[in-house]
Amino acid sequence: MNDQVATISHTKDTLIDLAIRFGPRLFTALAILVVGLFLGGWVSRWFEQFLGRRDLDPPLRLLLSRIAWALCVLLFALMALQNLGVELLPLLAGLGVIGAGVALATQGVLSNMVAGLSIIFAKPFRVGEYIAIAGVEGLVESVTLFNTTLGHVDHSRVVVPNRKVVGEILHNYGRIRQVEVSVGVAYDSDMAGVIGVIRAALEANARVLREPQPVVQPMQFGDSAVSIAVRPWVAVEDQVTATGEIHTAVLAALRARGVVMPPPQREVRLVGAPA
Numbered sequence: 001m002n003d004q005v006a007t008i009s010h011t012k013d014t015l016i017d018l019a020i021r022f023g024p025r026l027f028t029a030l031a032i033l034v035v036g037l038f039l040g041g042w043v044s045r046w047f048e049q050f051l052g053r054r055d056l057d058p059p060l061r062l063l064l065s066r067i068a069w070a071l072c073v074l075l076f077a078l079m080a081l082q083n084l085g086v087e088l089l090p091l092l093a094g095l096g097v098i099g100a101g102v103a104l105a106t107q108g109v110l111s112n113m114v115a116g117l118s119i120i121f122a123k124p125f126r127v128g129e130y131i132a133i134a135g136v137e138g139l140v141e142s143v144t145l146f147n148t149t150l151g152h153v154d155h156s157r158v159v160v161p162n163r164k165v166v167g168e169i170l171h172n173y174g175r176i177r178q179v180e181v182s183v184g185v186a187y188d189s190d191m192a193g194v195i196g197v198i199r200a201a202l203e204a205n206a207r208v209l210r211e212p213q214p215v216v217q218p219m220q221f222g223d224s225a226v227s228i229a230v231r232p233w234v235a236v237e238d239q240v241t242a243t244g245e246i247h248t249a250v251l252a253a254l255r256a257r258g259v260v261m262p263p264p265q266r267e268v269r270l271v272g273a274p275a
Contacts, residue, residue, distance in 0.1 A: 029080035036076020044069035062144075115162035116145035125172050130236040132171040134164045139236055153240055176209065177239045179232050181246055184225030186260040191218065191226070197257050198230055201249040207242040208232045224262045 048065035120143060125131050130139050131150070136158045138150030148165055150158040185194050198216050202208050214232035221227075230250060234242040254261060 032076050032080040036073050036080075039076070040069045040072035043072050111163045112146045112161050115166040116143070116147075118166050119143055119148065119162060120145075124170055129175055130173040130177060132173070134160055134168050136160065137171075173236065175236055176233045177236050179230075179234055179239060179243050179246060181230040181243070181250065182219065182227050183230060183250055183254070184222060184227050184261055185254070186262050187226055189226070189259055193257070194228065194254070194259055197253045197259070198228065198250055201253040202230070202232050202246065205232075205242065205245055205249060207234050207238040207245065209234060222264075224265050 044065045048062070119125075125140055127140050127143065131137065136150065136152075138152045138158050141149045141151045141157070143149075145162070147162055148160045150160065152158055183198070185191075195216050199214065202214050202216070208214060209232070212233050214230070216228065216230055219227045219229035230246065232242075232246065
């Protein structure tokens with residue numbers, strides 16, 4: 001019983017001695033970390049606002065602001081460790097070894113990060129542009145270090161890992177899309193008049209852009225009609241709606257003009273059959 005009491009008393013004295021010796025240092029180190037986190041957040045927000053007044057893409061601004069936050073927090077973390085009396089050189093060497101092991105274990109994540117940096121600095125596309133890549137397409141909503149998020153026309157989201165973006169064939173439509181409409185008219189139609197009617201229908205649509213000018217011209221000689229290509233440009237977000245409106249307007253305008261739009265037909269003759 002006396003031994004147990006002596007052990008408890010010795011442990012208590014040891015803890016009190018450690019608290020007296022290292023308590024102020026530990027408290028100071030925690031205070032330094034708290035100040036570093038607070039100051040890092042303030043520096044990050046200020047830096048992001050400063051970069052917002054420059055002509056920089058949102059992904060690049062976000063990356064630089066996060067780097068500023070990480071550097072500020074790292075600086076205060078080193079100050080806290082130094083206040084605790086930790087030798088920094090052996091610690092950095094150990095972190096280097098651990099970092100090498102983590103790098104080997106997370107090759108996919110690191111490849112996404114490297115690809116993300118390549119996208120952010122090379123700028124093959126920007127936020128707000130419509131692209132087709134890796135078998136998917138959509139409006140670029142965000143670009144981070146690890147993935148690119150696309151907004152699809154059906155209001156869904158497509159998240160593409162950045163390593164799938166770099167090295168693939170990229171089709172960047174920009175911020176406008178070309179609507180593809182084809183209409184067939186009879187061979188004896190007044191082509192100049194038909195083209196004029198279609199152009200008037202396009203000009204009446206507020207979604208159709210004036211520049212670049214819409215393409216309206218004969219495209220193909222079919223079996224029973226001449227196909228006319230109608231290729232106006234619209235904003236990316238208006239493509240689906242504008243396609244339906246253009247079909248409706250062109251059909252109504254040609255019907256009002258009395259233009260014949262013959263359905264597909266084929267004449268079959270039987271050789272040697274009785275009259």
